[in-house]
Amino acid sequence: MTVRWGVIGTGGVAHSFVADCTAAGITFVAVGSRSQERSDAFAAEHGIPHAHGSYEALVADDEVDAVYVATPHSRHAEDALLAIGAGKHVLVEKAFTITAAEARRVVDAARRADVAVMEAMWTRFLPQSRMIRQVLAEGRIGRPRVVEATHHQALPSDPAHRLNDPALGGGAMLDLGVYPISFAVDVLGVPTAVSASGTLSEQGVDTQMGVVLTHEGGAQSVLHFALDVRSPNTASVIGEDGRIDVDATWYTPTTWRIRDRDGAVVEEFDGREELAGYAHEARAFEEMVTSGTHEGGPMDPEETVAVMAVMDEARRQVGVRYAADAEPGLEAPPAVP
Structure with a gap:
């Protein structure tokens, strides 16, 4: 079965995803935008046969099997639910939603509709992530005790830019912290405690945040992310008998090494490879669609909900509030199957 993809949204990440995946032989048949002009331009650039002037028209397209949601975070839940309601399988760009409560609604809706849903956390599918899981399973660095990771980028400071707009x-x-938090959960599991400290902008969003997660058995993750500074962005998994060091930039295809205790x-x-990271996650999602196994794997939907709950708690401690936080939430991060 060839999975035929449609895309909701025509921003920068949509261009990167489609370009990388098309080069890897993945099939895109339609794109949808709230502007017919933008949709037409996107389709022409990427050789996509159908351009729709609304998201509703995109999900109603009978030629579309799976939808990639590439709109701003604030629309992710709405657009994912729209696609699920039309019976489409849905890959949702990270961060999956604004809150864990929204994530729960999307995951539950997908289950009821018997369609696949997955967060597009491309790092989970890169060679270094696969290697780390294998090395830990084999016990090559002993019991993992610490994860360290940063994500620092010098991004636009314009208050009107979406990165600085709480709405x-x-x-x-949601743009940067999701990477190290998801990485920590992948390596050490859902945390039992969250401690966060951060700096807020005049608009009320976090410009920097440090997060310490405590995991089962007392292991810890020490994470930092910021949108107003740049750093090498490396990561380490430290075990009792050695460690894994992932070079810059750790959340992209890169180099890494295993070290002993000394x-x-x-x-x-x-x-580093020709096949871009986006294609890895797209292929994994296609396997979910064609196999009929809609959960499990490197980015299980329940783990996505758990990551969102961790981020909810960190934001609460720092004082970052979104409109979606007024909706009913989850009492605690759910267990990972």
């Missing part, structure tokens, strides 16, 4: 889910957390390099790897 659009602005701030460092710091000596045991093995080195190079995950």
Whole structure:
């Protein structure tokens, strides 16, 4: 079965995703935008046969099997539910939604409709992530005790930019913090405690935040992210008998090495490749669609809800509030199956 993709949204991430995936042989048949002009231009640039002037028209297209949602965070839940309601499988760009409550609604709706839904956390599918899971399973660095990761970028400071607008889910957390938090949960599991401290902009969104997560058995994750500074952005998984160091930029195809307890390099790897990271997650999602197995794998929907709940709690401690926070939420991060 060839999965035929449609795209909701025509912004920068949609261009990158479609370009990378098209180069890998993935099939796109339609794009939808709230502007017919933007939709036409996107379709022409990427060789997509159908351009729709609304999201409703895109999800109603009978030739579309799966929808990639690439709109701003504030629209993710609405647009995902629209596609699910039309019976489409849905890959939703990170952060999955604004809150855990929204994420729960999307995941539950997908289950009722018997369609696949997944967060487009491309890092989970990169070679270094697959290697880390394998090394931990084999016990090569002993019991993991610490995860360290940063995500720092110098991004636009214009108050009107979506990154700085609380109405659009602005701030460092949803754009940048989701990477190290998801990474920590992937390695050490859903945390049992969250401690966060941060700096807010005049608009009320987080410009910087430090988060310490405590995991089962006392392991910890030490994470920092910011949208007003730039750093090498490296990551480490530290075990009792060694560690894994992932080079800049750790959340993209890069290089990494395994070290023993004394710091000596045991093995080195190079995950830089022609096949871009977006294609890895798209192929994994296509496998979910064609196999009929709509959950599990490197980015299980329940783990996405758990990550959103962690981010909810960190934002609460720092004082970042969105309109969606007024809706009923979850009492605690749910268990991961």
